[in-house]
Structures are given as C-alpha cells and as structure tokens.
Amino acid sequence: MKMIPVSTRINGDEREFLCAPDETLLDVLRDRLGLTGSKEGCGTGDCGACSVMLNGRLVCSCLVLAAESEGAEVETIEGMAEGQVLHPLQRVFIEKAALQCGICTPGILVAAKALLEKNPDPSETEIRYWLAGNLCRCTGYDKIIRAVQEAAAEIRRLQP
Amino acid sequence: MKYVRPDSYEAASALLGEETGIARILSGGTDVLVQMRSEVVEPSLIIDLKHLDGMREIVTEDGGFRIGAAVSGAQLAEHEALCAAWPGVVEAAGLIGSSQIQSRASLAGNLCNGSPAADSVPAMVAAGAVARVFGAEGFRDVPVAEIPAGPGKTNLKKGEFLISIYLPARPERAGDAYLRFIPRTEMDIAVCSAGINLVTGEDGTCTEARVALGAVAPTVILVEDAASALIGSKLDDGALKGLAAAVEAACRPIGDKRGTVEFRTKTAGVLARRAAEIAYQRAGAKR
Secondary structure, eight states, X not given: OOOEEEEEEETTXXXXXXXXTXXXXXXXXXXXXXXXXXXXXXSSSSSOTTEEEETTEEEEGGGSBGGGGTTOEEEOGGGTSBTTBOOHHHHHHHHTTOXXXXXXXXXXXXXXXXXXXXXXXXXXXXXXXXXXXOOOSSSOSHHHHHHHHHHHHHHHHHOO | OEEEOOSSHHHHHHHHHHOOSOEEEESSOTTHHHHHHTTSOOOSEEEEOTTSTTTTOEEEETTEEEEETTOBHHHHHHOHHHHHHOHHHXXXXXXXXXXXXXXXXXXXXXXXTTXXXXXXHHHHHHHTOEXXXXXXXXXXXXXXXXXXXXXXXXXXXXXXXXXXXXXXXOOSSEEEEEEEEOSSSSSOOOSEEXXXXXXXXXXXXXXXXXXXXXXXXXXXXXXXXXXXXXXXXXXXXXXXXXXXXXXXHHOOOOOBTXXXXXXXXXXXXXXXXXXXXXHHHHTTOXX
C-alpha cells in the first residue's frame, strides 16, 4: 500500500507523518505520533472518546482519514492544559469527580470546551444535547454536566 | 485502497468512470468511514472532493441557496438567511447524529448514502430541492426526489457525483417543517418521518403543498394525494384528516424491531399532520 505524506499543525506544532490511505486520524495520533490522549471506544463515531478539533470543528477522529488532515489545524486533549496549568474544565472534572475510568474524559473535555467557546453560558439541556455524542458508561452523566456548568461559570468570571 | 484528491471535477469524474472496483466519494465521511470500518463496504478508491471550488460554500443564487456537496450540518445551522427561509430542511439535517457528526455530515452525503430513513431527504424532497450532478458530459440538474433508487442505491450513473444542492427562492407566506419518530430524544434513526412544505394565500388558504415521507418505503416518497388534501384548505380538521389518510394510504413500510408496519403507517400520518401545522404556522397563517 502506498504511503501518503501529510503535513498538519497539531496543538500549534508543525507535524509531518506518513500514513496508509485507509488509516484514520485517530490511528495516526495514537500509533504514529504518540498522542494517546484521544481514545478509541467504538471506532464508528458513536461514542465520542476520540473527539478532537479539526479546523475549529469538533469531530470524531475515528471518522476522519488521516490523509484528509493535510494542511489542517488539529487540536487534541494534549493541547488543553497550558504547561502544568490545567484548563478550568480539567480541574473542575477532578474536583467534582466527574470521571471514573477516564476513557471518555478526554473526548468529553474536548467537546465541552468546544461548546463553551461557542456558548459560554449553556443551559443544562444545551449541555446534555451537545454532549449526546459522548458516551460514559461509569460515572453517569450528572456529575459531568455539573462539572461543565461549574467550569463554565468560572470561565465567565475570569473573562468579563 | 487508494485515496485521491483530484484537482478538478473533470478529473474526479474520469477517475470514477475508470475505476473497476468500488469507488466512494468522501464528503463528511460519516457514512463512508463507518461502512469501511464495519467492513460493510470495502472501497478500492476514495475520492476526496472537499477542497474543490464551491464544495464547502453556501451561496445565494436567484433568491435561493446553492449548498455545496460538502457543506456540513453545523454550517447550515449557522447560516441565518437559510434558517429563516428553510427551517424545516435545516432542522432535518440537524437531527443527524451528534455534535461531532454535525461538523462533517452533509446534505449531499445523506442523499447519496441512499437510506430510506435519511432525515434530510424528506425535507429536501418537500422543499423541491434540486441536486447538481457532475459527470462525463458536464453537469445536469436533477430533482432530489429522483436521486434515491432503493436502500443504499442511487440513480447516479457511473462517473457521476453531486456537487451541490439547490434550495429555491421562497415566495411570501411559505413554511416548511420536518418531524421524525424515534423511541428516544436524540441520536437515533427515524422509524418514520414526514416533511411538509406549503405556501398560503393572504387569507390563509393553502395554495401549494408538497408532502414527503421517510422510512415507510424503499425510498423517500413524495405523496401528491396528501398534498392535494391540503391545497385549497385552511388546514381545518377535515383537511388534516384527509392528509393523514392519504399519507397512510401511501405507506408501504417494512416491519422490523424498530417499528411494525401498522405503527409506522399510523405514525407517519400523525407526523404529517403535526408537521403540516408547524409549516402552516411558519407560513404566518392563522386559522
């Protein structure tokens, strides 16, 4: 199989890689670039554990061919904290115990951040609908929703 | 498998025409990649066209909207003029999948995937949308209603693919709506659905109507008898009963674990009634 050379920006850094034509962006992130924060749950776009931002849009990286990311801007969970300082969503998720096994957490954090950038003050219903594509099989959703609400309130206080 | 990004529509059509194996056009990939990963379809050629001119744009044209074949659901929902003119079409597209899927899924992809339960298709058929198809002889315009051929099949010829969907200009006092039944509130495939598009006169009498149904036949269907039941009425109870009866008469669904034949038939009539009432209200008419 002929390998395809791809240049992208991932979390602000120029990255180049070779991929197979049928390889997904998720596979490349995890297996070629060592960015294992994005998880593979279902591999068919149902669970959201592989959520990343592609050119400013929230996508399932398991449903993107790596070759499609040529010239694209990709943001993953690895780019969310600033150095050692966690993003408010990350910190509040820990404080409020909005996770158990943690497999769904990176995807939920990426998705929740995308929501808050679009809508800094979402209602509970809006949060639940926005996160409907992110499945969690242990925590249950209440703590996750409350953590998103609290982080949103904190971000709003910091950004007058 | 080969992945190709041709630099023109002509090159894409030639590649499609020459391919002896299974070729797929990649738009948002929300069906194609799922089918590849679950090994339902194993394409030998993937043609990515998203970078070509017009593919990701919504432009106004003769008062209507030309929507590129790779425009996502999220882009539709962000386009204020489109939402104001065709709320039913935008809402139908918005029902497909999660926020993640909305970032990629397109009207053209939903149409070409060929599912009888595709949410945006009844809304587009009701709207009288027209698909622009590119092939070896250049482009041709085909009503969206004529694209589906059966589950997973389209009437596109070898070498042909969609480049855009056109939603026509709206007259005054026009409204559309789409409703589907699913057994939960989000993230499911329609058990049955109805799209309604109508125009009323100044006194609120319905002058034009189109009624399309999803998931009750091998393809999305346009039901002219159901439209006739609305035309000339002010959507009084008698007209709505006539609409529901005509819809039920047109249904020929399968029965499966998601819904029996009887359930789908009856529910399609109820959804058509409710969608007609929303479309009527959107047209600004009061009974």
